[in-house]
Amino acid sequence: MTDQLVMGPDTGPSTPAAPDREAAARRTARGRRWRRTAVLALGWVAIYAVWEATSWWFGSRLLPRPHEVLQSAIEIIETGNFVGDFSASVLKTFAGFGVAALVGAPIGYAMGRSRYWRAxxxxxxxxxxxxxxxxxxVMSLIVFGLSNLGPILAVALVSAPYVALNVAEGIRGVDNQLITMSxxxxRTPRQIRREVLVPTIVPFVFAAIRMCFAVAWKVEALTEVFGGRSGVGFQIRTEYQLYDISAVLAWMVLFIAFMLVIERLVLAKAESRLLAWRPEERGAAL
Structure with a gap:
C-alpha cells in the first residue's frame, strides 16, 4: 500500500510581521541620519581647512584665522552688544516678513484661483x-531716512514677490478632482479652503519662507550698513571704519550661526510638524 503524503496549501514565502518591518524602517532611517550628520561634519571640516589655508596664504592681516575670529565673536557676546543689535535686526526682519505675508499671500491666492487676477x-x-x-x-533709505522703517520696507519689498508666486503655484497645484469631490x-467653500487648499499650499509657503529668509537678512543688513543706527549691519559698518577685520568677520559668523539656528531648529521643525501627514515626512520621522 502506497503511503500518501498529505501537504497543505502552498502559502508562498513568509512575509515579515508589521513590527519587524517598522523596526527595519527605523534602523534604515537612523542610518540615514548618521550618514547625513557625518557628511555635514565633513563639510564644516572642509570649510575650516580652506579658511586656514587661505589665511596662511594671504596672511592673517587680510584674512584673520578662524580662532582669531572666534575670539572676537566671544568678546562681542561678552560686551553685551550681541543681544541688543541682533534683537534689533531680528525684529525688523520679522516685521518685514509680516508685511510681505499680508501683501503677498492674498495676491498669490488671487493669482492661483483666477486666471484674470493672474494676468x-x-x-x-x-x-x-x-x-x-x-x-x-537705497530706495527705502531715501523714503524713510535713518529710521527702522527703511529696513522693514526693504525686507517686505524683497519678500512679497516670492510669497505671492509660491502661494499662486501652490493654489494652481491643487487637484481639481478633490475640490469637485468635496x-x-x-463641503462649504470655507471647509474646502481649510481642508484642501491650505494643506496644499503649506509646503509652497515654507519654500517661499526659506527662499526669502537668506535674501531678506542680507537686504536688512545691507540697509543698516548704508544708514542704520542699530543692528548687525550698523556694527559691521562701524568695525569696517575702524578696519577691524576680525570683528567684521565675527559679526558675519554670528549672523550665519543665528540663521542656521532659525533654519534648523525653527523652520525645519515647524515644517516637519505641519507636514507630518505626508508619507515622506512620516518616513523621515521614524
Missing part, C-alpha cells in the same frame, strides 16, 4: 522679484 498681477510681481535688492535698500459631498 493682472503677473507682470508686476515678476518685475518686483527681479529688481536688485540693493535698489530696494463639493459633491456638501
Amino acid at each position: 493682472f498681477f503677473h507682470d508686476g510681481v515678476t518685475i518686483a522679484g527681479t529688481i536688485p535688492a540693493i535698489v530696494y535698500a 463639493e459633491a459631498f456638501g
